[in-house]
Amino acid sequence: MKSVMKYGFLAVASAAALAANAQETIKFGISAPLSGAGAPWGKGSEFMCKAAAKEIKDAGGIKVKGKSYNVECIAYDNKYTAAEGTKVAQTLLNRDGVKYMCAVGSAPILAAQSLTERQGVLLFSQAWTKSGKGPNFPLTFSDIVSPIEVVPAMVQYVTKAYPQAKTIALFNVDDANGHGAEEVVRALWEKAGVKVLTSDFYVHGTTEFQPAAQRLAALKPDIVDLASPPPSVVGAVFKELAVLGYKGIKLATDGTAAEGIVATGGAAAEGIYMGAAMTFDGPSVTEHQRKLNEEAKPLIGESLSIATNPCYDAVYMLKAGAEKAQSLEPKAIAAIMPTVRYKSFYEDNVGFGGKEAYGSAIQPMQPVYITQIVNGKVVERAKITPKY
Amino acid sequence: MQTALQLLVTTLQIGAVYILFSLGLTLVFGIMRVVNFVHGHFFAVSALMVGVLVPKVVATGLTIQSAYLIAAAAGILVSLFLALIVYKFGIARFLRDLEGGFILTMGLALVLDGVFLESFGGGVRSMPPIIEGNVTILGAVLTTQRLVLCVVAALLTGGLYWALSATKLGKALRAVAADHEAAMLQGIPYHGLALIGFLLAALMASLAGVLIAPVSIVTPTMGTDYLMKSFVAVVVGGMGSVPGAIVGALFIGVIEAVGGYFFDASTATIAMFVIVIFVLLFRPRGLIPHA
Numbered sequence: 013m014k015s016v017m018k019y020g021f022l023a024v025a026s027a028a029a030l031a032a033n034a035q036e037t038i039k040f041g042i043s044a045p046l047s048g049a050g051a052p053w054g055k056g057s058e059f060m061c062k063a064a065a066k067e068i069k070d071a072g073g074i075k076v077k078g079k080s081y082n083v084e085c086i087a088y089d090n091k092y093t094a095a096e097g098t099k100v101a102q103t104l105l106n107r108d109g110v111k112y113m114c115a116v117g118s119a120p121i122l123a124a125q126s127l128t129e130r131q132g133v134l135l136f137s138q139a140w141t142k143s144g145k146g147p148n149f150p151l152t153f154s155d156i157v158s159p160i161e162v163v164p165a166m167v168q169y170v171t172k173a174y175p176q177a178k179t180i181a182l183f184n185v186d187d188a189n190g191h192g193a194e195e196v197v198r199a200l201w202e203k204a205g206v207k208v209l210t211s212d213f214y215v216h217g218t219t220e221f222q223p224a225a226q227r228l229a230a231l232k233p234d235i236v237d238l239a240s241p242p243p244s245v246v247g248a249v250f251k252e253l254a255v256l257g258y259k260g261i262k263l264a265t266d267g268t269a270a271e272g273i274v275a276t277g278g279a280a281a282e283g284i285y286m287g288a289a290m291t292f293d294g295p296s297v298t299e300h301q302r303k304l305n306e307e308a309k310p311l312i313g314e315s316l317s318i319a320t321n322p323c324y325d326a327v328y329m330l331k332a333g334a335e336k337a338q339s340l341e342p343k344a345i346a347a348i349m350p351t352v353r354y355k356s357f358y359e360d361n362v363g364f365g366g367k368e369a370y371g372s373a374i375q376p377m378q379p380v381y382i383t384q385i386v387n388g389k390v391v392e393r394a395k396i397t398p399k400y
Numbered sequence: 401m402q403t404a405l406q407l408l409v410t411t412l413q414i415g416a417v418y419i420l421f422s423l424g425l426t427l428v429f430g431i432m433r434v435v436n437f438v439h440g441h442f443f444a445v446s447a448l449m450v451g452v453l454v455p456k457v458v459a460t461g462l463t464i465q466s467a468y469l470i471a472a473a474a475g476i477l478v479s480l481f482l483a484l485i486v487y488k489f490g491i492a493r494f495l496r497d498l499e500g501g502f503i504l505t506m507g508l509a510l511v512l513d514g515v516f517l518e519s520f521g522g523g524v525r526s527m528p529p530i531i532e533g534n535v536t537i538l539g540a541v542l543t544t545q546r547l548v549l550c551v552v553a554a555l556l557t558g559g560l561y562w563a564l565s566a567t568k569l570g571k572a573l574r575a576v577a578a579d580h581e582a583a584m585l586q587g588i589p590y591h592g593l594a595l596i597g598f599l600l601a602a603l604m605a606s607l608a609g610v611l612i613a614p615v616s617i618v619t620p621t622m623g624t625d626y627l628m629k630s631f632v633a634v635v636v637g638g639m640g641s642v643p644g645a646i647v648g649a650l651f652i653g654v655i656e657a658v659g660g661y662f663f664d665a666s667t668a669t670i671a672m673f674v675i676v677i678f679v680l681l682f683r684p685r686g687l688i689p690h691a
Contacts, residue, residue: 047513047517047619047621048619048621049524049617051521051523089517091621186666210664214665214666214669215666215670217624217628218625218665218669219616219617219622219626220616222410223656223658223659223660223668224660224664224665226403226406226660226661227661227662245617248616255543272524274526275524275526276524276617278528312523
């Protein structure tokens with residue numbers, strides 16, 4: 013009798029423990045380039061989403077009305093194009109039934125947005141542009157700093173460090189990302205008194221950058237800024253420029269990591285300034301950042317960067333919004349989102365701002381890092397938190 | 401003058417790889433009447449193998465040049481093996497069936513896209529330079545590596561052209577391309593030759609792949625980018641025409657180099673496709689039509 017009671021008690025206790033631990037799952041979609049030159053950003057985004065989901069699970073999940081929810085990250089390859097971005101969004105929304113998603117690449121983001129806003133899905137946008145953000149898109153929140161925040165910091169740093177630089181040549185990718193970046197970059201350099209000699213574009217899929225480099229080198233600019241191309245293209249262009257004897261200031265405003273640039277640029281990558289990379293060596297780096305970076309590097313082929321981290325922040329934005337709203341309804345979360353503070357990969361307790369620039373408070377107030385490739389590694393030159 | 405020379409050198413460099421790529425594409429169309437969308441994968445797999453194997457072989461202590469040769473040989477073998485499978489289990493059933501071949505190769509290309517992504521990952525493969533240094537030719541600067549690429553590509557193109565013009569096999573291939581029924585009536589074994597032609601085309605693509613790997617951005621999707629432009633080259637030159645493919649490939653090289661210099665890379669790409677439209681309107685069989 014005693015043993016029956018003992019086992020009965022154990023069974024009841026186990027059932028209670030199981031019930032307490034039973035957590036429902038929230039599907040979180042990712043539309044990101046998992047192939048091609050932008051693959052490190054997409055793979056990094058998937059890795060970071062899963063990292064945030066695991067951390068949240070370990071900490072007891074997202075708590076809404078007495079229930080706990082875990083996050084499941086579902087990623088598809090948008091190939092960095094609008095057409096694939098539409099397909100991915102359709103799959104995520106209509107087949108997988110996601111109510112929250114993050115997306116990488118301006119063109120696929122804009123493609124997805126036409127569905128997310130209409131179908132009441134919360135979209136965390138990694139668009140490197142201003143378009144698709146603001147009061148006309150109430151369910152869209154930025155999860156990354158964009159040229160609006162990065163370029164002023166870069167211009168400020170370079171003009172101070174190289175006051176003799178008077179001319180610049182710009183080279184961008186011919187998509188929504190590139191055009192959005194070019195608009196901001198050109199205006200700010202001109203405002204700083206630096207003459208823009210040319211502003212060229214290339215289409216995705218271009219594999220031969222020698223003619224483009226020849227054109228840029230012939231103009232003899234003091235600065236060459238590759239404001240939006242992915243790291244492999246940045247490396248390839250600067251490599252060709254080096255062959256042609258270019259020795260000016262090298263910028264990759266959208267440069268995210270040394271590894272990708274060095275992979276194609278080799279020695280020509282030395283000295284490039286980047287606006288979207290971060291270092292994992294300095295004293296200001298946290299143990300958490302270092303640990304995630306070490307785990308991510310073998311999987312994505314380069315260090316974590318501003319371009320890989322947004323989906324991590326997006327999951328924490330969702331957690332903070334859902335817990336504050338005590339609702340999983342995307343519209344309820346969106347309504348309260350501008351007032352929440354969330355745990356970012358960069359700093360704890362980050363909030364939203366940007367009403368002046370974007371029309372509504374949808375922009376995370378993250379720091380901007382100006383870094384430089386020195387001996388193949390990223391060295392921090394400045395850390396600037398934008399004022400909104 | 402120096403700019404013109406630099407543009408000429410750039411044209412030849414770009415054109416050399418497109419020639420190798422386009423020759424295979426036009427050969428398959430000429431002999432089999434198949435628009436081969438898998439052609440880019442024969443190219444990509446050899447480049448990827450080079451990207452994967454060179455660092456591994458170098459790690460064993462061999463020189464970078466030896467590692468490259470070993471990796472290139474492995475890449476070509478893998479590419480040819482893939483071509484053999486594609487031919488035996490696919491193309492052989494759709495010889496001279498334009499629509500069937502179109503759908504088959506399009507489907508196979510999608511399958512192989514997925515297989516490559518799973519096998520090689522989506523990221524960019526990095527490779528140290530095989531040959532260091534630059535050379536200056538009459539004021540035009542280029543890397544020694546690119547010069548070697550250009551020379552090897554030119555030699556291979558010349559070799560293939562000679563083989564197709566002067567050897568018994570080449571003549572048989574050309575006869576089959578011109579009129580396969582008449583050729584068969586003369587005792588030429590069409591099916592056997594089709595396989596040889598397909599493998600020869602894959603060999604051209606894989607050679608282009610191993611040559612471009614050290615100087616380009618190597619990813620599993622790189623074949624698609626070259627395929628698009630090589631289609632333009634083949635259409636401009638004339639589908640199925642060997643001299644047409646060479647002229648078309650050089651034409652692409654000129655547009656990329658000269659258009660990219662005087663306008664920008666994006667405008668040059670658009671110009672390429674606009675010119676194809678005009679060629680199709682006024683010379684629908686291409687500049688040097690297939691016999």
